[in-house]
Amino acid sequence: MSSRNYILLLAAILFLTSLCISCAGSAKPEVQKITLDSGIISGTMVDGVRAYLGIPFAAPPVGDLRWREPQPVKPWVGVRDCSKFAPACPQPKTYLYDVGTTNEDCLYLNVWSTAKSPDEKLPVMVWIHGGSFATGSGSQPMYNGKNLAKQGAVIVTINYRLGPLGFLSHPLLSKESPQGVSGNYGLLDQIAALKWVKRNIQSFGADPDRVTVFGESAGAASVCDLMVSPLAEGLFQQAISESGSFGDAYPIARENTVEKAEKTGLDVAAALGCDKAENVLAAMRQKTADDIINAAFKNYDANAGTKFRPVIDGWVIPDNPWSLFTAGKQAKVPLLIGTNANEGTIFILPKLLIQKMTQQDYEAYIKYLYKENSAAVLVRFPAAGNEEVPTAYSRMFTIMNFAAGSLHAADTTAANNSPVYMYKFTRIPDTLLKKFGSFHGLEIFYLFGNFMIGIMPIPDTPTDSSLSQAIMKYWTNFARTGNPNGPGLPYWPGYSSSKREYIELGENVTASAGLYEEYRQLIDMVAGR
Numbered sequence: 001m002s003s004r005n006y007i008l009l010l011a012a013i014l015f016l017t018s019l020c021i022s023c024a025g026s027a028k029p030e031v032q033k034i035t036l037d038s039g040i041i042s043g044t045m046v047d048g049v050r051a052y053l054g055i056p057f058a059a060p061p062v063g064d065l066r067w068r069e070p071q072p073v074k075p076w077v078g079v080r081d082c083s084k085f086a087p088a089c090p091q092p093k094t095y096l097y098d099v100g101t102t103n104e105d106c107l108y109l110n111v112w113s114t115a116k117s118p119d120e121k122l123p124v125m126v127w128i129h130g131g132s133f134a135t136g137s138g139s140q141p142m143y144n145g146k147n148l149a150k151q152g153a154v155i156v157t158i159n160y161r162l163g164p165l166g167f168l169s170h171p172l173l174s175k176e177s178p179q180g181v182s183g184n185y186g187l188l189d190q191i192a193a194l195k196w197v198k199r200n201i202q203s204f205g206a207d208p209d210r211v212t213v214f215g216e217s218a219g220a221a222s223v224c225d226l227m228v229s230p231l232a233e234g235l236f237q238q239a240i241s242e243s244g245s246f247g248d249a250y251p252i253a254r255e256n257t258v259e260k261a262e263k264t265g266l267d268v269a270a271a272l273g274c275d276k277a278e279n280v281l282a283a284m285r286q287k288t289a290d291d292i293i294n295a296a297f298k299n300y301d302a303n304a305g306t307k308f309r310p311v312i313d314g315w316v317i318p319d320n321p322w323s324l325f326t327a328g329k330q331a332k333v334p335l336l337i338g339t340n341a342n343e344g345t346i347f348i349l350p351k352l353l354i355q356k357m358t359q360q361d362y363e364a365y366i367k368y369l370y371k372e373n374s375a376a377v378l379v380r381f382p383a384a385g386n387e388e389v390p391t392a393y394s395r396m397f398t399i400m401n402f403a404a405g406s407l408h409a410a411d412t413t414a415a416n417n418s419p420v421y422m423y424k425f426t427r428i429p430d431t432l433l434k435k436f437g438s439f440h441g442l443e444i445f446y447l448f449g450n451f452m453i454g455i456m457p458i459p460d461t462p463t464d465s466s467l468s469q470a471i472m473k474y475w476t477n478f479a480r481t482g483n484p485n486g487p488g489l490p491y492w493p494g495y496s497s498s499k500r501e502y503i504e505l506g507e508n509v510t511a512s513a514g515l516y517e518e519y520r521q522l523i524d525m526v527a528g529r
Contacts, residue, residue, distance in 0.1 A: 058071060128158065194211070337421075473488075
């Protein structure tokens, strides 16, 4: 099959993810009222799970509140209907999924609970979605929390501001801020959601002092950012990072300061035609969200990576998160972390430029990226001919952009005397996407127990169903106790930097040791350790 056909196949299948019917709306609703600090809400009940969708956790970040810290919700009178999802935050289009309606008024979260009373004190799991800090939402069908909630945890999924609305830095924004910095509004939204959980989640039958943050890709990087943020201290007791931590092992790729990001902000202001205005920020705040998204992502492939992301501002993020983990300055909480066996495939294989890249082009790119370490990188990820370039590139991307950061987080957290549990997801279900292997994000469908990828389901085979049940139990056990082990599950050993123990989540669930041992010396060399 040609690379163009792969693109079309992947786009068609993952686009149809948005057409999945949300379980929360598939039966006649039964009103269940909850009292929050901002008012009373009602939700629905399906299969013994109560769902409350579209709950505001902060004021709409519109008008003068654009590019400011999230503000408190204005209390309402009467009962607010929370039976439907709220809009997603504004974002560029992506071929991977469709989030449906978007609106700048998007700071909402969703809760699923099986608790019959506020006194049950179930553990809480707060999901932070991925999407390169540019796309995604907490209401995507694959994140429906009903099945995971049935394992005995209260599940929360959240929205947070994305792209230039969530992570724009600009000298004038820094000047007007009491902290003298700008950017990180999306991270501040995540922290505001965690504070909402702390204040309100007990009403849903949960324990506000037993909160786990978990996320994938940009959501996993957010988890690591929250682990080093003083503003998030005490808001969670466990952390789960899936397929994302700090980005590339190469140090320069991890640096993103306010000063650097402000240059991008100046470019956005110019693209909007606001840079010459008498009041630049007022002019930018008068633009529509779509105007800003279009200006910020002009001539940019939103599926190619991260353009707007968290910055080292000395306030929300005090320093480089990789370095803070190295120094043992991350939160002292249990960490469950891992990656998939083929993270790079959906980023690399569909790209025509990479499909056409010659061996010489590939080697030149590695030399440009890794400089004095390029020879060592090419030894580990060689391409003997042009036809081997996509596979070599994908493997390099998997190890150096995903596995390296997860291993660093595991090593430094274990050295900080916090429990660590590592996994490697290797399952390849029998679908039309099996060419992509255990691709980035595949484990999400098993974690939430939602096997529909658009109109093409992951086959509900005994192997896949058993793996999904195991993952859900491991994750909720960890949320409950800080340890994923429990009755009926294969034993998952704790991680140590000497043995590098992990559990493989694949056709079989088995414990092993020496995770990515063959790449360890290279990673340490590139990372400057």
